[in-house]
Amino acid sequence: MRRWQTTSYENGWRFRADWFLPEVRTVVTSLATRASVPAPSARSLGAARARNGVGISETMTDFRALFLAADQNMDIEALQSLAEGWAEAAESAPPISCTDVYTGLATQAYFQRRIHELSIFGPACAHPYALAILSLPQPRESRSHRWTLLARLGEIVQSELHGTGATAMYQNSAVHVLLPLSENNVARLMECRTAMERLGEGALGPARIQFFPLASAPSEPAPQEHIPEAI
Structure with missing residues (x-):
């Protein structure tokens, strides 16, 4: 988890205090014990990122950082599930920050x-x-x-x-x-x-x-x- 966090920061994560979520631990545990991230776990993380006002680009870059930190090939299916979870939550999530979740630009x-x-x-x-x-x-x-x-x-x-x-x-x-x-x-x-x-x-x-x-x-x-x- 620490390697993932550090790698994500190095790849452009903007607000460090917003990185950790309960869903982060679930994803890390799955990757460490099963060498994969199940679709429901990835989807939950994507939805949580959207609810916290993180844009789709930053969310996907962060997820790629997980596999870089774990020295594993990117799981495209898990990335797709992450994006689907983000998109579904973004449709109903109220704006909670000055950043638009779709573009990363100002609200x-x-x-x-x-x-x-x-x-x-x-x-x-x-x-x-x-x-x-x-x-x-x-x-x-x-x-x-x-x-x-x-x-x-x-x-x-x-x-x-x-x-x-x-x-x-x-x-x-x-x-x-x-x-x-x-x-x-x-x-x-x-x-x-x-x-x-x-x-x-x-x-x-x-x-x-x-x-x-x-x-x-x-x-x-x-x-x-x-x-x-x-x-």
């Missing part, structure tokens, strides 16, 4: 709070802020994009915008990005759009970007320089 409530804070207190940096909305094509065969695709979308957005000071949220087939407005950040956002459009064999392209200036205080008009046109 709508947290995103709106950040906009409110900036409107009241102003930005903490020298740059004005802008809201960028990257509108994605609607899925053709269902009402929403597959959760596996959303997990990859969240990973791409976080990776491409890392270090920019941006906060991102996915809602209604669009990625909303609140970011300090600078030439470098706009360039990074364009690179992020390009990376998104490559996902799912082009299922998320073409993506259209719209920019909206954000006032830093109620009585202060938003700066207009450097605001790109919709693209």
Whole structure:
């Protein structure tokens, strides 16, 4: 269990205090005594992770870390059961954190709070802020994009915008990005759009970007320089 925990941390587990659950012990015991993880145990762990606000990508990465720590080949069937348990629980689990479990991006409530804070207190940096909305094509065969695709979308957005000071949220087939407005950040956002459009064999392209200036205080008009046109 200690090796699994350490390996999971090394592979990107974000909040160490949230890692241990009773289901973790059950999975470890099964692997140690039976050299396998039964489907019900994997499913229970996936459901527990979802109820605790852990995204699907982080949940699956953590499960892979178990087999790395045990020096065993990945059990694909157990991984599938884990994902199924996570998906079933995520449908009914109430949001308990500022992170959306499907994408790993900000929840709508947290995103709106950040906009409110900036409107009241102003930005903490020298740059004005802008809201960028990257509108994605609607899925053709269902009402929403597959959760596996959303997990990859969240990973791409976080990776491409890392270090920019941006906060991102996915809602209604669009990625909303609140970011300090600078030439470098706009360039990074364009690179992020390009990376998104490559996902799912082009299922998320073409993506259209719209920019909206954000006032830093109620009585202060938003700066207009450097605001790109919709693209």
